[in-house]
Amino acid sequence: MERVDAQDRVLGPVSRRDAVREGWLHRIAVVVCHDRHGRILVHRRAEQVPRFPGYYEVGVGGALGVGESYEQAATRELEEELGVSAAVRFRFKFLNRSGLSPHWLGVCDAVVPGAVMPNSNEVAWHGWLSDSDLPRILREWTFTPDSPEILDRYFAGRADGTSAQGPCS
Numbered sequence: 001m002e003r004v005d006a007q008d009r010v011l012g013p014v015s016r017r018d019a020v021r022e023g024w025l026h027r028i029a030v031v032v033c034h035d036r037h038g039r040i041l042v043h044r045r046a047e048q049v050p051r052f053p054g055y056y057e058v059g060v061g062g063a064l065g066v067g068e069s070y071e072q073a074a075t076r077e078l079e080e081e082l083g084v085s086a087a088v089r090f091r092f093k094f095l096n097r098s099g100l101s102p103h104w105l106g107v108c109d110a111v112v113p114g115a116v117m118p119n120s121n122e123v124a125w126h127g128w129l130s131d132s133d134l135p136r137i138l139r140e141w142t143f144t145p146d147s148p149e150i151l152d153r154y155f156a157g158r159a160d161g162t163s164a165q166g167p168c169s
Helices: 016-022 070-082 134-140 147-160
Strands: 002-004 010-013 027-034 040-045 060-063 089-096 103-111 123-129
Touching: 027 070, 027 147, 040 134, 060 070, 070 089, 070 103, 070 123, 089 147, 103 147, 134 147
Parallel strands: 027 103
Antiparallel strands: 002 010, 027 040, 027 060, 040 123, 089 103
16 A cells, blocks of 8 residues: 555555554545445445454445555455446545544445445445435444545535535545
């Protein structure tokens, strides 16, 4: 992975362990997945994952590799975690301070054309939820710290037709 600055410019390669331990900015990409009916995929992280085991999430994703774009990482993570290939579209990024360490979070979306085959080492459960179900589910289930902000920004961008970039702080 790469360490980046407050403007998301690459400073150089770094290990994820060092980035988290030192609080260095780095990059993470996630994909908000839709089915053909417009429902959003929600999944529960496997119990053996090192970060937020058993928590629910609205984005499938992970750290960018050296030289990788947000879209490339999102495509790779979609294949690794859900076993599907789909065209991803970059929507927005923001400086996320709600996780284990601060990072730039690039949010993409994709329409997943068929059944998903989750990697059981990463995903313990998944389901497709309607937009109207999400507010209640976010209150009742334990989600990763960034999930509510991802959805807020994502829906705000959809509602006003913008990229949902918003303030990056």
